Amino acid sequence: MSKLKNDTFLRALLRQSTEYTPVWMMRQAGRYLPEYLRTRTKARDFMGLCKNPDLATEATLQPLARFPLDAAILFSDILTIPDAMGLGLYFSTGEGPKFKRALHHEKEIRNLIVPDPNVHLRYVMDAVSQIRKALNNEVPLIGFAGSPFTLACYMVEGRSSSDFIRVKTMLYQRPELLHHILDVNARAVTAHLNAQIEAGAQAVMIFDSWGGALSHAAYHEFSLAYMKQIVGGLKREHDGKKVPCIVYTKGGGLWLESIAAIGCDAIGLDWTIDIGEARSLVGDKVALQGNLDPAVLFSNPDTIRTEVDKVLLSCGKGSGHVFNLGHGISQFTEPENAAAMVTAVHELSRKYHYSCG
Numbered sequence: 390m391s392k393l394k395n396d397t398f399l400r401a402l403l404r405q406s407t408e409y410t411p412v413w414m415m416r417q418a419g420r421y422l423p424e425y426l427r428t429r430t431k432a433r434d435f436m437g438l439c440k441n442p443d444l445a446t447e448a449t450l451q452p453l454a455r456f457p458l459d460a461a462i463l464f465s466d467i468l469t470i471p472d473a474m475g476l477g478l479y480f481s482t483g484e485g486p487k488f489k490r491a492l493h494h495e496k497e498i499r500n501l502i503v504p505d506p507n508v509h510l511r512y513v514m515d516a517v518s519q520i521r522k523a524l525n526n527e528v529p530l531i532g533f534a535g536s537p538f539t540l541a542c543y544m545v546e547g548r549s550s551s552d553f554i555r556v557k558t559m560l561y562q563r564p565e566l567l568h569h570i571l572d573v574n575a576r577a578v579t580a581h582l583n584a585q586i587e588a589g590a591q592a593v594m595i596f597d598s599w600g601g602a603l604s605h606a607a608y609h610e611f612s613l614a615y616m617k618q619i620v621g622g623l624k625r626e627h628d629g630k631k632v633p634c635i636v637y638t639k640g641g642g643l644w645l646e647s648i649a650a651i652g653c654d655a656i657g658l659d660w661t662i663d664i665g666e667a668r669s670l671v672g673d674k675v676a677l678q679g680n681l682d683p684a685v686l687f688s689n690p691d692t693i694r695t696e697v698d699k700v701l702l703s704c705g706k707g708s709g710h711v712f713n714l715g716h717g718i719s720q721f722t723e724p725e726n727a728a729a730m731v732t733a734v735h736e737l738s739r740k741y742h743y744s745c746g
């Protein structure tokens with residue numbers, strides 16, 4: 390396998406020196422791009438896009454054609470795993486994801502099985518290999534999955550929720566039942582990420598979008614413990630290269646030291662914590678990824694530049710930082726403002742890196 394032309398992102402995740410701070414954006418392929426909306430009309434719906442490797446490749450490459458990003462992320466969704474478990478994922482316009490067969494009864498929960506990623510999620514692996522070919526070693530490809538707890542939120546609620554009443558009721562009333570779901574999910578996510586690594590993903594990220602809704606104790610028991618199990622079961626090397634792993638808990642700012650201790654290479658930060666403070670909490674144990682408030686991109690290029698510099702300044706000199714938004718880019722973002730962020734990171738970050746010469 391030939392050499393990556395731009396491996397800045399992978400080096401930063403491994404806390405090796407780089408000339409500038411690499412940058413990508415969570416949800417970088419998506420509805421804020423008019424070309425994505427055009428691609429979406431070629432499929433019946435969003436899942437039709439995910440399940441068609443040609444279209445998934447097209448969508449993955451769109452943000453890279455516009456912005457000089459330092460990494461690509463597989464176009465897919467965290468909910469492909471519960472879909473492969475037979476829960477019947479669908480998206481109704483304006484309402485987000487839903488499941489036809491949410492987990493309402495104990496029998497359904499006891500019958501859950503870990504899907505074979507190379508059979509039931511073959512379309513994801515096909516997309517990964519096709520995207521790798523199309524990227525032609527320009528930048529690395531990130532594979533991903535949801536955390537066991539975040540997946541359980543959707544599987545039990547059956548849809549997005551603002552209060553997670555069902556899953557939290559289960560957590561306190563039938564903890565052993567939730568633990569069963571989480572254990573199946575952790576095994577499914579491990580197998581899914583390892584299959585993505587074998588298909589060509591050069592780094593992986595676990596999205597724990599709802600772990601931050603838990604209490605301190607419940608987060609450790611019901612979310613972090615299962616992410617630790619996954620991290621421990623990942624293939625950390627493929628084709629002679631290290632495959633770094635990023636763990637992102639939205640709202641996880643209070644738990645950074647425990648997250649850093651599970652063996653991941655990097656922690657994704659949302660925008661609520663000061664990145665310099667995060668650095669002093671975790672020391673040089675892990676790299677950090679983040680953490681501009683996505684709402685900054687609703688402003689203008691000058692303000693964006695100022696806000697980017699604040700994050701870089703707080704992070705300080707040295708290696709181990711991947712610039713990103715603190716959560717996914719909003720569908721209402723002007724693409725020009727995303728461009729301004731990427732340019733600002735590349736230009737302003739050079740002064741924070743020690744030159745190798």
Ligand SMILES: Cc1c2[nH]c(c1CCC(=O)O)Cc1[nH]c(c(CCC(=O)O)c1C)Cc1[nH]c(c(CCC(=O)O)c1C)Cc1[nH]c(c(C)c1CCC(=O)O)C2
Nearest residue numbers: 415416417418419435462463464465466467485596598717
């Ligand atoms: C919770 C979650 C989901 N999916 C994901 C998460 C974790 C990250 C987070 O917290 O945002 C992760 C995800 N979803 C998508 C990606 C693709 C890669 C990328 O560009 O980052 C990734 C990494 C595509 C997508 N996933 C989805 C879209 C929009 C679908 C469309 O075209 O209408 C995209 C581009 C749909 C989706 N999928 C999900 C929701 C809640 C929705 C609706 C979101 C909304 O309406 O804003 C579940």
